[in-house]
Amino acid sequence: xxxxxxxxxxxxxxxxxxxxxxxxxxxxxxxxxxxxxxxxxxxxxxxxxxxxxxxxxxxxxxxxxxxxxxxxxxxxxxxxxxxxxxxxxxxxxxxxxxxxxxxxxxxxxxxxxxxxxxxxxxxxxxxxxxxxxxxxxxxxxxxxxxxxxxxxxxxxxxxxxxxxxxxxxxxxxxxxxxxxxxxxxxxxxxxxxxxxxxxxxxxxxxxxxxxxxxxxxxxxxxxxxxxxx
Amino acid sequence: xxxxxxxxxxxxxxxxxxxxxxxxxxxxxxxxxxxxxxxxxxxxxxxxxxxxxxxxxxxxxxxxxxxxxxxxxxxxxxxxxxxxxxxxxxxxxxxxxxxxxxxxxxxxxxxxxxxxxxxxxxxxxxxxxxxxxxxxxxxxxxxxxxxxxxxxxxxxxxxxxxxxxxxxxxxxxxxxxxxxxxxxxxxxxxxxxxxxxxxxxxxxxxxxxxxxxxxxxxxxxxxxxxxxxxxxxxxxxxxxxxxxxxxxxxxxxxxxxxxxxxxxxxxxxxxxxxxxxxxxxxxxxxxxxxxxxxxxxxx
Numbered sequence: 001x002x003x004x005x006x007x008x009x010x011x012x013x014x015x016x017x018x019x020x021x022x023x024x025x026x027x028x029x030x031x032x033x034x035x036x037x038x039x040x041x042x043x044x045x046x047x048x049x050x051x052x053x054x055x056x057x058x059x060x061x062x063x064x065x066x067x068x069x070x071x072x073x074x075x076x077x078x079x080x081x082x083x084x085x086x087x088x089x090x091x092x093x094x095x096x097x098x099x100x101x102x103x104x105x106x107x108x109x110x111x112x113x114x115x116x117x118x119x120x121x122x123x124x125x126x127x128x129x130x131x132x133x134x135x136x137x138x139x140x141x142x143x144x145x146x147x148x149x150x151x152x153x154x155x156x157x158x159x160x161x162x163x164x165x166x167x168x169x170x171x172x173x174x175x176x177x178x179x180x181x182x183x184x185x186x187x188x189x190x191x192x193x194x195x196x197x198x199x200x201x202x203x204x205x206x207x208x209x210x211x212x213x214x215x216x217x218x219x220x221x222x223x224x225x226x227x228x229x
Numbered sequence: 230x231x232x233x234x235x236x237x238x239x240x241x242x243x244x245x246x247x248x249x250x251x252x253x254x255x256x257x258x259x260x261x262x263x264x265x266x267x268x269x270x271x272x273x274x275x276x277x278x279x280x281x282x283x284x285x286x287x288x289x290x291x292x293x294x295x296x297x298x299x300x301x302x303x304x305x306x307x308x309x310x311x312x313x314x315x316x317x318x319x320x321x322x323x324x325x326x327x328x329x330x331x332x333x334x335x336x337x338x339x340x341x342x343x344x345x346x347x348x349x350x351x352x353x354x355x356x357x358x359x360x361x362x363x364x365x366x367x368x369x370x371x372x373x374x375x376x377x378x379x380x381x382x383x384x385x386x387x388x389x390x391x392x393x394x395x396x397x398x399x400x401x402x403x404x405x406x407x408x409x410x411x412x413x414x415x416x417x418x419x420x421x422x423x424x425x426x427x428x429x430x431x432x433x434x435x436x437x438x439x440x441x442x443x444x445x446x447x448x449x450x451x452x453x454x455x456x457x458x459x460x461x462x463x464x465x466x467x468x469x470x471x472x473x474x475x476x477x478x479x480x481x482x483x484x485x486x487x488x489x490x491x492x493x494x495x496x497x498x499x500x501x502x503x504x505x506x507x508x509x510x511x512x513x514x515x516x517x518x519x520x521x522x523x524x525x526x527x528x
Contacts, residue, residue, distance in 0.1 A: 026330055027254055027281070028410035040474070041306015043255035043283075045467050045528035048409060056411040057280055058338055061331040066350060089302070089327075094356070100315045103302020104357060105281055109331035112351040138354040150354045151379065226307075 006074035026106035028055040038226025073114030084139025084156035087132035111137030116157040123161035128193035140173035179206040231401040239453040240266045246274040250392040250417040253283020262460035262504040268292040280413040287311035297324040301333040312484040336387035340420030348381040392421035399428035403451025406443040409467030423452040431456040470520040
C-alpha cells in the first residue's frame with residue numbers, strides 16, 4: 001500500500017475488525033508495528049519498526065503481489081476516471097506542457113496484480129474526471145471486460161472520497177454511487193465531480209465511524225493529525 | 230584482496246556516459262557522498278537507474294551529470310517531489326524510461342539471472358507502457374507463452390555498468406550486509422557488471438565469516454570499497470543514523486529553483502574538498518552525533 005490515508009485505514013482495520021491481516025509495504029516491510037504512522041514516507045524507518053520481515057521489492061512485489069497473494073491493494077492518486085483508471089504521474093498534456101508528480105512507484109503493480117484495490121481520493125471535480133491526463137494504474141480501462149482481456153488481475157472495488165463511497169457496475173464497470181456520507185448532500189457529491197456516476201435506486205447514508213474508531217485514529221494511530229485532520 | 234579506495238578513486242573509475250544503478254530510495258540509503266564527488270569531478274552523460282528515485286538521483290540530475298533515467302517514479306514522501314527531476318522531465322532535458330517499481334526490479338532480476346527477457350503482468354493497458362513502446366529501441370515486447378499460448382508482456386534485462394550501493398557493514402573485499410529492507414539493491418548489484426560499495430562500518434573478513442547469512446552483496450562482484458561514515462547523509466541508514474529532516478528541508482527548499490539549487494551545490498558540494506569537509510561544514514561530530522540511531526528503534 002502507499003502512504004497517507006491508506007496507512008491510517010489499514011492500521012485501523014487491524015486494530016478493529018481485521019486483527020489477522022498482514023500489512024505490506026512495497027519496499028520490503030511486512031507486518032510492522034510503528035509507534036506512530038504519521039511519518040515522512042515509506043522510506044522513513046519509523047514505518048518499518050517491529051516488522052516481522054524486512055525483505056525486498058522482488059520478494060514483496062514479486063513473490064507476493066505478482067504471484068497473486070495480495071487480497072486488497074490500497075491506492076491514492078491525483079485523478080481517477082469513471083472506470084477507475086488512476087493517474088499519479090502528471091497533470092496537463094503529456095506531449096506538451098505538464099506538471100510532473102510522483103509516477104507509479106508500486107502503484108501500477110498493485111493495480112495490475114492485487115485481487116482487488118480500494119482507492120482513496122479527495123472529492124474534487126479536478127480529481128474525479130471524465131478522462132485522466134495520464135493513466136498510470138489501470139482500473140477497468142474502457143470497461144466491458146477490457147481489463148480481463150488485457151490479462152490483468154482484480155480491479156478497483158471501491159472508491160472512497162470525503163463525500164461518498166463508489167463501487168462499479170458489474171457489467172459496464174462504470175463507477176456507481178454506493179452511499180453518501182452523513183455530512184454530504186447528493187448535490188454536493190454530483191456538483192464536485194466531472195462525470196455522472198451510475199445512480200442506484202436507493203441511496204444509503206455511509207455508516208459513520210464509531211466513537212472508538214475515531215478515538216483510535218485521533219489518539220493512537222495518528223495522534224499528531226498528520227494525515228487524518 | 231583489499232579493494233579499499235577513496236571516494237575520489239571509486240568515482241574516477243566510472244567513465245562519462247556510463248550506466249549506474251543507485252541504491253537510494255526516497256530519503257533512505259542514498260549514495261550521497263558518491264553523488265557529491267561525481268558532481269565535483271564533473272562526470273557527464275550518465276544513465277541512472279533506480280526503482281524509486283532518491284535524493285542521490287535528484288542531485289545528480291540537477292547538476293547536469295545525467296542524460297537518461299530509467300526508473301519507477303518516486304518522490305521524497307511528505308517533503309515533496311524531487312524538484313530537479315521534476316524540472317528536467319517537465320522541460321524535456323532529461324530522457325526518461327519510466328517503469329513501475331516491480332517492472333524495474335524484474336529488469337534487474339532478469340539481468341542478474343542472465344535471462345534474455347522476463348514476462349510481467351504489470352504495465353499492460355497503461356500509459357506507462359505506451360511511453361515505453363514509443364522508445365527506439367523499446368525495452369518492452371510481447372511473446373506467446375509456449376505452454377499456454379497466452380500473450381505476455383516481456384521486459385528487456387537491465388544490466389548497468391556499475392551499481393553504487395550504500396550499506397551498513399562491509400569488509401575490504403566488498404562482502405556487504407544490508408540491514409533493514411533492501412528494496413532493489415540485491416538485484417541491482419547482481420545485474421550490474423560490477424559494484425562499488427560505500428560502507429558506514431568496515432569490519433574484518435573474520436567478522437563476515439561469523440555471520441555469512443547476512444551477506445547480501447558478495448565481494449567477488451565488488452570492484453571498490455569506500456569506507457566513509459555518514460556517506461548517505463542527509464538520508465537515513467537503518468540502525469546507524471536517522472535522516473536529517475532539517476537538512477532535507479534545506480535541500481528541498483533550495484532545489485525548488487535552479488538558482489537555489491546552484492547555491493546549494495556551491496556551498497555543500499563545490500565549497501568543500503571532499504566528504505570530510507562536508508561533514509565538518511554540517512557541524513562535525515557534535516552535529517552528526519544527534520542523528521545516531523537508537524539500537525532498538527533503528528532510527
